[in-house]
Amino acid sequence: xxxxxxxxxxxxxxxxxxxxxxxxxxxxxxxxxxxxxxxxxxxxxxxxxxxxxxxxxxxxxxxxxxxxxxxxxxxxxxxxxxxxxxxxxxxxxxxxxxxxxxxxxxxxxxxxxxxxxxxxxxxxxxxxxxxxxxxxxxxxxxxxxxxxxxxxxxxxxxxxxxxxxxxxxxxxxxxxxxxxxxxxxxxxxxxxxxxxxxxxxxxxxxxx
Numbered sequence: 001x002x003x004x005x006x007x008x009x010x011x012x013x014x015x016x017x018x019x020x021x022x023x024x025x026x027x028x029x030x031x032x033x034x035x036x037x038x039x040x041x042x043x044x045x046x047x048x049x050x051x052x053x054x055x056x057x058x059x060x061x062x063x064x065x066x067x068x069x070x071x072x073x074x075x076x077x078x079x080x081x082x083x084x085x086x087x088x089x090x091x092x093x094x095x096x097x098x099x100x101x102x103x104x105x106x107x108x109x110x111x112x113x114x115x116x117x118x119x120x121x122x123x124x125x126x127x128x129x130x131x132x133x134x135x136x137x138x139x140x141x142x143x144x145x146x147x148x149x150x151x152x153x154x155x156x157x158x159x160x161x162x163x164x165x166x167x168x169x170x171x172x173x174x175x176x177x178x179x180x181x182x183x184x185x186x187x188x189x190x191x192x193x194x195x196x197x198x199x200x201x202x203x204x205x206x207x208x
Contacts, residue, residue: 022091029093030162035100042154047103048206049149050160053167054094055106055205056142056198059116060087063138066120067131076128079181080135083174090170093163100159106205132183137191139175141198143168 038046064084071077098105106112123134146168153161186194 022088022095024089024092026089028096028163029166030159033158033162035159036156038101038154038157042157043101044103046153046157046160047098047101049152050094050098050101050163051103051106052202052205053146053149053164054091054098055109055112055201056145057087057091057094058106058109059112059201060084060138060142061091062113062116063120063123064135066117066122067124067135070121070124071128071131073128075181076132079132079174079177082177083135083139086170086174090167093167097160097163107208108204112201112205129182129184130186132178132181133186134194136175136178136183137186137194139171139178141191141195142171143175145198145202146171 061084064080064087068077068080068084071080095105120134124131146164150161150164150168153164
């Protein structure tokens with residue numbers, strides 16, 4: 001049964017995720033590096049990539065909040081909440097980089113959040129091993145996605161690169177933590193469905 005207090009707290013976190021500036025306890029990676037001017041084409045491309053990553057963090061926040069809401073085991077819930085906290089920092093980093101590049105956030109972020117929260121809550125109801133397995137697989141796919149974006153960044157844009165590299169390190173650690181807490185390996189059809197959903201989000205958020 002879902003605890004009402006946790007539900008209210010989760011709802012409040014959701015509103016803050018969507019409508020309040022994200023906060024970070026850690027310094028923004030690359031904050032001390034020089035901001036090298038980019039060609040207009042490069043600036044638009046990097047801003048779009050960072051918009052995709054920001055939307056991905058919106059989805060991650062929603063997923064983990066939904067999963068934590070329905071998680072049964074305190075250890076599993078703690079791992080999910082820890083991941084969500086660091087995803088909040090990723091939100092702040094990508095948000096600030098988008099602003100510095102003169103870009104904008106995805107107009108569909110409320111849709112991404114609602115859908116991801118529902119998926120996360122439903123996954124949590126399947127049991128903690130599957131809940132954590134979903135977390136581990138999500139983070140594994142995010143690491144692959146970040147690798148792709150790192151390859152697409154202009155060489156001179158070290159500020160964006162520093163952000164994505166730290167995000168990649170954090171995501172890999174989240175996956176490891178989930179496995180250590182007993183995550184189950186997801187079946188191939190579930191992994192494929194997750195990859196397909198991610199592809200829809202990333203390609204749409206690139207433009208909208």
